[in-house]
Amino acid sequence: MGLLGILVALGLLIWLAYRGWSVLLLAPAAAILAAGLAGEPLLAHWTQTFMGSAARFIMQFFPIFLLGALFGKLMEDSGSVSSIADFMTERLGARRAVLAVVLAGALVTYGGVSLFVAFFVLAPMAHELFRAAGIPKRLMPAAIALGTSTFTMSALPGTPAIQNAIPMPFFGTTPFAAPGLGVIASLIMAGFGLWWLARAEAKARSKGEGYGATADLAMDAVEDEIVRERATTASAFDPAEIRRGHPGAVAPSIALAVLPLVIVVGVNLLMSLFILPRLNASYLADEAWGSTSLSAVGGVWSVVAALAAAVVVLVAINFRRLPALRATMDAGANASALPVLSVASLVGFGSVVAALPAFAMVRDWVLGIEGGPLVSLAVATNVLASLTGSASGGLTIALDALGASYMRLAAEQGVNPALLHRIAVIGAGTLDSLPHNGAVVTLLAVCGSTHRESYLDIVMVSIVGGLLGLAAVIGLGTLFGSF
Template identity: 65%
Template sequence: MGLLGILVGLAGLVFLSFRGWTILVVAPLAALIAALAAGEPLLAHLTLTYMPAAAGFVAQFMLIFLLGALFGKLMEDSGSVSLIADWMIRRLGTGRTILAVVLAGALVTYGGVSLFVAFFVIGPMAMQLFRQANLPRRLMPATIALGTTTFTMTALPGTPAIQNTIPMPFFGTTSFAAPVLGLLASAIILSFGLWWLGRAEARARAAGEGFDGLTADTVALTEDPVLRGKTATATGFDVSEAALPDPVPTPASVALALLPLGVVIVVNLLMSFVVLPGMDLEFLAGPQWGGATLGSVAGVWSVVVALAAAIVVLVATTRPARAALRATVDAGANASVLPLLSVASLVGFGAVVAAMPAFQLVSDWVLGLGGGPLVSLAVATNVLSALTGSASGGLTIALEALAPTYLARAAEAGIDPGTLHRVATIAAGTLDSLPHNGAVVTLLAVCGTTHREGYGPVAMTAIVGPVIALVVVVAVGTLV
């Protein structure tokens, strides 16, 4: 019954979240179902297992969610994202529409801009380019997804995406973990995606298929509470904020618009490999700081400082009016709360599941898979991300329950923790893109396509390509 309860709890989590129920209610309810089926004390698990785990996640990652949302909103309201995307598209031209859209999305998301900000900014520009190039609109979601939700979210070393920061305290790594494997995976995902989209474009042109115009009304998209609930666990930004006006002047040049993105990357790099390693942080071992180590805090500290520095540079270069700045900051800060609490709720659910006696069966099955710890980690993260429809949620549940075991097994096999980090993040970004994923639902709606029209191509660029990259990375990481 205990194992059945876990499965029923997971099924309820998937079904209700897919139907638009808020994860803040669904996650604790699913946890109670799992505890009830196992005959475990409900209130004890709710207050002494679920809540401490959720609160621990908030304490660990609140600053990253907050600063990430602030930076994304400032980049959007300053007009920087629009300027960068428009410049990128104009440089490459309509003859290379797919490449232009992919690179524009990759640039802004690798620089720290929220996934959904990128959707709502690049979407209309992609729509115009696809219309000018007479490309099928059904290929738009897959093109945008390739540039925003794949390699820049999980594989490319140094990306400040939350999916790349979650493993850091578990494995004592930085956002640049396993850079060679990350670059290899990024090259595979990008190459496969562009190859497949190129073939799809050629087939469409040969068949005389062109742009067919909008068939869905996306004006009221940000007012849809069901869609808003679906997006909550997939990003560091609330889709409802996308409809706010742009109160900050546009940067004077593309160089100024790109500067904050460069600051995120450079400061993160310097903090990770120069500043923090060169500091005397022995005081962290004291009881006042819980016996922390440099490895347990360096990754989070580096990303926090990088985002904060980028925000300062962005405000200094755009010089928004005080009222406009306050409105943007308020919107960004408020938008960080729902995603943070949503993922924390999934963490609480994962903690309750991991505390069930029957979870040992699941753990034994996953850990008993042949191929070593990397194969086991990849499968566990893949399955949980698919079930929750959230890369960050599935990743956190897997690491909360099994990270210490994977670290120990990796040490026995001579595998670097950075390799564990990179495999976990890439695995989280594969089957999370199933049809019930919030990012997928939003992206299809932004592009004015249905699941029937646009999901097949999305699956090719956001699932098949990353899965191929994951297999290669696991093989190389295990052998080398």
């Protein structure tokens, strides 16, 4: 009955979330249902297990959600993201429209700009470029997805994406875990995605398809409550805050626009590889600081310091371009609240499921998958991310339930935790892009497209490309270890 209860609760959670119900309500209700069907104490699981796990997630990662959303909003209202998009348009032009969109998306998201901020800037850019080049508008969502939510989210070492931060407390790693493998996976994912889009473009031209009817960019998609509810479990930015704040009238030069992105990457690298390793943080073992260690918090500290430094620089160089700085910063801060609570609620649901006696069967099955811990970890993160429609939610649930087991297996088999980190992140960023994923739904809405028109290409660049990169990392990691 316990296993059936888990499946029923999970099924209801997925179905009602897809229909636009708030995860803040669904997650505790589904957790209580699973606990009740297992004959476990209901209130204890809600207030102790569920809330305890959700609170720990917020404690660990809210600073990244907060600063990431703030940074993204400041980049948008200062005109920096638009300046980068315009620069790519001018330099690459309509002849390389797909490449321009992909590179612009990759640059801003690797530099720390939120996924949804990038969507709302890149969609008009893609519209103009694709129309001028005669490329079918149905390929716009896939091109944007390739640049914003594939290799820069999960594979490229040092990315400040929340997905790359989540494994750090579990494995004691840094944002630059397994950098060589991350770069290889990024090249595979980007290369395959660009090849597929070039193939699709050439095939469309041979049929005389062209751009098609003028695209109706649904920039008011942020007002759709169903889109919003789905989106906030898939990113660290609440789309409803996109329209709040006051954009500046004059965009900065490309050098000033890129500078904050360079600050994010540079400070992250310095903190991870040079500053924190030399820091005496033995005091963290005291109960007053949570009886923790630098290896458990250092990765988060690196990302937080990088985003904080970038925010300061961004405000300093764009102070006159931000006509309502307080309104912009308020919108950025508010944009972090619903996403962190939504993902934390998913994590709370996962912790209740993991605490039920029947979950032992699930754990034993996952850990017993043929191929060893690398394959089983990839399967676990893929499955949970696909079920929740959230890479960050699925990844945290998997590591909350199984992280300690994988660390034990890694110690027994001599597997570097950095390799576990990279596989977990890439694994969570593949099958999360199923049709109910909030980022997919939002992107299609913003581009004025539908699943029927554009989803196949999203599958190829996001899921197939991600699985190819994941397979390469598992294969190379098995043969050569982490590098």
